[in-house]
Amino acid sequence: MFTTAAIVYILVKESWIFFEAVPIRRFLFDTQWTPLFDDAHYGIMVLLSGTLTSSAVALLVAIPLGTIIAIYLSEFAPFKVREIAKPFLELLGGVPTIVYGYFALVFLTPLLQKIYPELPGFNLLSAGLIMGVMIIPYVASLSEDAMRAVPMALREGSYAMGATRLQTALRVVMPAATSGIASAYILGISRAVGETMILAVAAGMQPNLTFNPAESGATITSYIVQVALGDLPHGSIGYQTIFAAGLSLLLLTLTFNLLGHWLRKRFREVY
Amino acid sequence: MMQTQDIQAIRDIIRRAKRWDAFFGVLGILALMVGVLTFMTLFVDMAIQGMGRIDANFFTNFPSRRAEHAGILSAWVGTLLVMLVTGLAAVPLGVAAGVYLEEYAPKNWLTDVIEINITNLAGVPSIVYGLLALGLFVYQFGFGQSILSAGLTLALLILPVVIVATREAIRAIPQIIREGSYACGATTWQTVKDHILPYSSAGILTGVIIGMARAIGETAPIITIGALTFIAFLPPLPFTGVPPAGLLDWLFAPFTVMPIQMFNWTSRPEAAFQTNAAAAGFILVLMTLAMNGTAIWLRYRLRKNITW
Known part of the structure; x- marks a missing residue:
């Protein structure tokens, strides 16, 4: 409770200093992000585009694979496979993200460059792909929990009608577990949007207004890291930008969380 | 005639x-394999890259401008000390909050707000x-870019x-345990201390380890609060620093930790430093795997042994 209050207080207070110097219209609509140059521009859109692009790539990996794994583990897999796979997924989720970032930079990017030779050394694509793999465990394990909570009687009814396991999973279990699966997706999205180190390491840090994953770009999170690593004095306007960026990030994830809360309420099935 | 056609169609x-x-059964295994194989590749690749660098010197050397002399002494000491602060702060607070919410808190809107809040914080x-x-620890409380700030964060x-x-x-824990305790005239605190905490300790431990x-x-x-990446000294031992030296001087010392050391090495262009990064990453992964593994094993034991 204290933490939330403190987070909001600090972010709003420090952002206030920033927004006193930079009108909010320029923050939202400027198409350049060069707060450290003499000719300073503060267009959050630039960072947002990087965040959204990399998150989109990550979710394109994580949501289909995570859902398939969840269906497989909950409806298809024999007991033994599940007993081994679930802890393994948890281990996968526990690997530090800096390690994933390193992997994206020195392993995946060279691999992708063999297919697309013009791919730059830092790009949103390989960072996004690895981020997707990182999120799979969260999506899979939460969706699986939701599907397992569906009462057996529903499945038995479906099987009694002669449905196969896949038909049962897609037409009976998944609709019944919608609210849980939706919140698993939302958590995945929050993770992707807030992920920092993979992007800081593998996506480069040049602010770049682009939705093309094959370019390098900065995200809200990697920009914060970049400034924190530098030696800007506390209280300068460049320094205050990271709080404004952080506030945007918090609002973004908060929106998703509220959406998830609403979805859970809207689609909850009571047995 | 008509009927055999229908049956044929149904059979189709x-x-x-x-x-x-059947196709989906295979697809499921393949999807699982993507995760497993990525992890295996990551682990093996890092092991091959970094293994050559891992020896006793790697643990006892400070970071250096020359890759082959660089080590992780300040990084792992930093990690250890930061974890100590984290554990000392998070465990009592977290357990107390959990116990309060379960055993003491009245059911009202405030409790609901707190609950939603905790979910959102995650x-x-x-x-x-x-x-x-x-904003808070480093500037308002004036802890500086120290082990204390990092641990509390x-x-x-x-x-x-x-x-x-x-x-x-x-x-x-089944309600019966509480009822039994209250029936003997125990207060809420006695029930918590003598029954609730001992019976839930393994579960709590699992959560703490994770x-x-x-x-x-x-x-x-930790990068955001401004941890330095090049630290070639250790935090002062108790009572050894510049007088007036105290027991807790190390709390306010600048520091570096394993992931930051790895980030620093990863972002350097020289290949030799990439090898160091692989080695540091390998040790880091081993550490987290060991901890998570312990937690999973504990939980497994727990599930098997509990018979109320």
């Missing part, structure tokens, strides 16, 4: 449904915690994990 439908079913990106710490980060684990462990494993790997919030 069934065959198609069964084919899709979704806040870790870098935002870093910004909080930068990570403690805030894992607090929701510890609280949730505590609550789940407590909720698994939280700590997460904290060890966290890089972003």
